[in-house]
Amino acid sequence: MDAGAVRAAADRVRASGRRPRALYVVPDFANPSGTSMPLSARHELLAAAVEQDLYVLEDNPYGLFARTAQRVPTLKRLDEHRRVVYLGSFAKTCFPGARVGYAIADQPVVAPDGSVTLLADQLSKIKSMTTVNTSPLAQAVVGGMLVTYGCRLRVLNEERIRRYRERLDALLAALGRCFGGDPGYVWNVPGGGFFLVLTVPFVADEAALTRSARDHGVLWTPMSYFYAGAGGDRQIRLSCSYLEVDEIDEGVRRLRGFTRDA
Structure with a gap:
């Protein structure tokens, strides 16, 4: 995350006559790249948020x-x-498909009559009107x-x-075993x-993915899927959350076999 780019983007929005309000980020192990925001970048982003009057989701x-x-904190x-609204999910930490999450939103909200509540209270009201209720069974x-x-x-979650x-270590x-030393492959x-x-x-397009799945029995995701425009044409996303260690080893061996034929 480039704080300078955030400032520039906010300036462009204002120049168009609109008001930038918030910035959405996934600072830890983000999907699809797995990258994280260093501590220094976090401080720089928060400083930019204060300077530009932005909230960070x-x-x-x-x-x-x-x-x-x-x-990293x-x-x-x-x-x-109070620039950050923290969003959490129980889908990864309790059970998949929970559809239960939470928000830590301690920002004050001033009503037209001068009364002050928290953003969390306002979000709760909006949610009750848009989704009626999160599944009581899932919440329980x-x-x-x-x-x-x-x-x-x-x-x-220990x-x-x-x-x-x-699993990540195994991947x-x-x-390293299958692609290490080959300058054409970097991760x-x-x-x-x-x-x-x-x-x-x-x-690494859909045609390549089809061949990989059909001929070698291994799936991956083209990184081009994650770009709004051009980009990621020679990159693939690998995920290791579902497979056991021996399956990961076998999958990477199959992937190496596919790349030799690609």
Whole structure:
């Protein structure tokens, strides 16, 4: 994240006669790249948000799944000016498809009559009018899991954290064994999460994906899918959240076989 680019974008919006209000970011192990925002960039982004009168929507579904015990502080933790609205999900930390999330929104909202409430209260009202209600059953399951583990997500997810670390480590090791030393293939090393990007020396489009799946039984996602315009034509996203370690090893071997034919 380039704070200078944020400032420039905000200036362009104002020049068009509109008012920039918020910036959406996934600072930890973002999908699809698996990249994270360094601590220095977080401070710079928060400074730009204050300067430009912007709110930052920090979406953090993957932050708990770091490869090491030491984590970079969230933007919300670093926020001293109530610029960050923190968005969380229980889909990764409790059960997939939970459709239950939460927002930490402690920004004051002044009503026309001068009364002051919190943004969280206003978001709650808007949600009640747009979705009526989140599934009570899903809420009860999530609530029960939290209560069982003392409302501590890290304790609840100790086994998941270990498993996802193991799988990401296995993916990185397999890439090193199968692609290491070949200058045509480069990949990033995420600090956690489920995703990484492999740069390849061929066009990674739908036709290539079809051949990979049909002839070698391995799936990946073209990075071009994640671009609004041109980009990512020679990059693929790999995900390791679902597979066991031996399946990851086999998948990377098959991927290597496909690349030799590509």
